[in-house]
Amino acid sequence: MNRSIRRPVPHLPANAFDAPPGLPAPLPAGEHILWQGRPCGFGIAFRALHLRLVGLWFVGLALWAALPAALAGQVREATSLALPTLGIGTGAVLLLGLLGWLSARTTTYTITNRRVVMRIGIALPMTLNLPFALVEGAGCHLYGDGSADLPLRLRPGNRVAYLHLWPHARPWHVNRPEPMLRTVAQGGEVAAILARALAAHRAAPEETAGPVILRPRVAPGPRLATAS
Numbered sequence: 001m002n003r004s005i006r007r008p009v010p011h012l013p014a015n016a017f018d019a020p021p022g023l024p025a026p027l028p029a030g031e032h033i034l035w036q037g038r039p040c041g042f043g044i045a046f047r048a049l050h051l052r053l054v055g056l057w058f059v060g061l062a063l064w065a066a067l068p069a070a071l072a073g074q075v076r077e078a079t080s081l082a083l084p085t086l087g088i089g090t091g092a093v094l095l096l097g098l099l100g101w102l103s104a105r106t107t108t109y110t111i112t113n114r115r116v117v118m119r120i121g122i123a124l125p126m127t128l129n130l131p132f133a134l135v136e137g138a139g140c141h142l143y144g145d146g147s148a149d150l151p152l153r154l155r156p157g158n159r160v161a162y163l164h165l166w167p168h169a170r171p172w173h174v175n176r177p178e179p180m181l182r183t184v185a186q187g188g189e190v191a192a193i194l195a196r197a198l199a200a201h202r203a204a205p206e207e208t209a210g211p212v213i214l215r216p217r218v219a220p221g222p223r224l225a226t227a228s
């Protein structure tokens with residue numbers, strides 16, 4: 001009888017594909033994750049993609065087209081004039097909702113005791129690395145549902161293109177873009193975690209940090225094991 005002997009695979013050194021989800025590489029010694037999450041899909045759709053305004057725009061166009069016929073008492077004609085515009089508007093709203101959902105599903109925000117890491121992008125995922133030494137300050141905009149936007153103001157000389165960040169950028173700050181954790185749930189708690197981490201970093205001995213790094217996210221390839 002043939003018996004197969006299974007031997008343990010030799011340990012391979014850690015690499016970028018052994019990293020925790022949302023991070024480009026394993027965390028170095030002394031660094032640990034304080035919080036990790038993703039934005040709300042509806043928050044991105046309504047607040048970044050302006051889904052509500054788009055819907056109201058198409059409703060207004062439909063009413064404008066149907067109003068003369070409706071005032072003349074021609075209800076059927078008014079309906080036929082309004083339906084094409086409402087159909088296009090419905091498609092636009094659904095598309096924006098899908099984009100918001102995809103943006104949320106492909107985004108991971110990470111706060112460690114040393115930096116903020118943002119994995120963003122739908123078609124071309126990128127990883128934005130923001131050491132605390134490069135962060136001049138942070139803000140918090142709370143919404144009624146408990147979510148919050150947390151923009152990060154970078155020190156002068158460190159800049160990320162607005163188009164690379166959008167929709168994860170503070171609105172209307174184009175000349176000096178600010179990366180932003182958008183519509184995170186339990187925003188008050190996340191803001192407190194970020195504030196404590198920044199305060200602890202500033203109280204520690206000053207560390208030097210490199211420039212902001214924007215890396216493409218590469219899909220992991222197959223791992224090879226040596227045959228015995």
